[in-house]
Amino acid sequence: MRSARYLTVALFTGVATLPMPMLLLGATATVAAAGLGLILLPTALLGLRRWADLARRRVGAYLGEAVPSRYREPGGRFWQTLTDPATWRDIGWMFAHIAVGIPFGAIGLIALAGPVVTVAQAALWWVLPADEPLTLLGMPVTGWGTALGAGAAQLVLCVALLLWATPALARVHARMSRALLRASAAERLAERVDALTESRADALEAHAAELRRIERDLHDGAQAQLVALAMRLGVAERTMAEDPQTARRLLREAQSGAEEAMAELRDVVRTIYPPILADRGLDGAASALAARCPVPVQIAVGPLGAVPAAVEATAYFVIAEALTNVAKHARARRARVGVRRDGPSLLVELTDDGIGGVDESRGSGIAGIRRRVAALDGTTRITSPPGGPTTLEVTLPCES
The missing domain is CATH 3.30.565.10 (Histidine kinase-like ATPase, C-terminal domain)
Incomplete structure (x- = not known):
């Protein structure tokens, strides 16, 4: 049932896609007409993008995986839109969807509606006039025997289409659409390289900023404390013999400064790699x-x-x-x-x-x-x- 519904929707979307090639052709033909196509063609391609995005979501939902859109530009600029590889993928999908979606969708619609229609035809064959009898599997129905026999055979055929044919056709259509609508392996690799290059640049910038922060914290914090510590110890050494009281005070201050410097260093180390993690x-x-x-x-x-x-x-x-x-x-x-x-x-x-x-x-x-x-x-x-x-x-x- 799910595959038949998917194909039935593909039939209607395929029919709705039929005018798009002519619209694109008309927009292209107006490029030389006072530059009108420079506006019309990107607008038409933007509409195709939105239509293709709907197909991406539908195909992704059926296959159980996302089919992302990878457009370089949001649309509206002539040259950027025209040279975007995703634009040409959308155009290729448009023609393939018309060529494959409509016939496959028709089979899906027959498989989906066929059992109900067959039962109704077999039950109501007598409503039609005798000179224009109902036909089931190409056989005119003139009595209940033919109605039940041909109806049962047609019902089996519809059920077979529903259970076995439509899943295979739906998979073919969905995989074809996915292959046409998603970026190629080379394009995905190029995007991956670009993303890694950007993240590497961000990482290097963050690393440099982190080094500057550490240097600033050490310079303004622990280094200042250690300089003050060295000065107090020097003064204490010179005054030890003449003024022991002052020397003891300076030593106490030096001890306090050493503890503060150690605290500053611990704070800096904690920002590099928190000891609590270890x-x-x-x-x-x-x-x-x-x-x-x-x-x-x-x-x-x-x-x-x-x-x-x-x-x-x-x-x-x-x-x-x-x-x-x-x-x-x-x-x-x-x-x-x-x-x-x-x-x-x-x-x-x-x-x-x-x-x-x-x-x-x-x-x-x-x-x-x-x-x-x-x-x-x-x-x-x-x-x-x-x-x-x-x-x-x-x-x-x-x-x-």
Whole structure:
């Protein structure tokens, strides 16, 4: 039934696609007419894109896998639209859908409606006049014997079409449409290279910014403390014999300064790789972050197995930044953090019941999360409608 319905829809969409080649041809013919086609042709191709996107969703739903659209431009510009390989894929699909979708769809419609129509014909054959009898399988029906026999044979044929023929035809049509509507392997590889190049540039930029931050923290914090420590020890050494009281005070100050410098160094080290990850793992580190958050946080960490240190650290910083956002901006009453392993990937999900409406352009920290995740070839997805709830989903590959 599902395959027959898919083919029946293909029949109607194929018929609806029939005028499109003439519309495109007419728009192309007007290019030389005072440049009118420079507007009409991209508009027509934009309409074809939307029609093809509907087919992508339908084919993806039937095959159980997404068929993404990969257009270089949103449409409307003549040269960019015309030179986009996806445009020519849409045109190729248009002709193939007309040539294959209509006949296959007709078979699907016959298979879908055939059993009901056959039963109705066999039961009501006597309604037609005797000089124009009903025909079943090409045989004129003149009595109940012929009606029941030919009707049963036609019903078996329709059921056979419905159960065996339409699934095969639907698969052929869906796979053909998928092959025509999705990017080729070479194009997907080129897009992959572009994405990796961009993420590598972001990773290098983030790394450089991190080094600058560490240098600044060391210079302004621990280094200043150590310089002051050295100066106090030098003064204490010179005044030890003449003014022991002052020397003892300077030594106490030096001890306090040494403790402050150690605290500064621990803070810097913690931003490089949190020691709690080495001590307690991601489960304990996430629980510690939740305990420090002013909003009640539920932690759910499943069995993680072996997780690379870089992935573990990125997941930790994602959770830390997300909980900071919840505390500062979300006005939430509760939040939930889930961490689990899904095959070769680590999945981190944070949900809060706050006001939603996250705007990445306002320095919400999401851009930083995206850069960190992209550096490991991961993905970030955020859903935050006005009024909430907000859901952040991060996928980090754990295998090279």
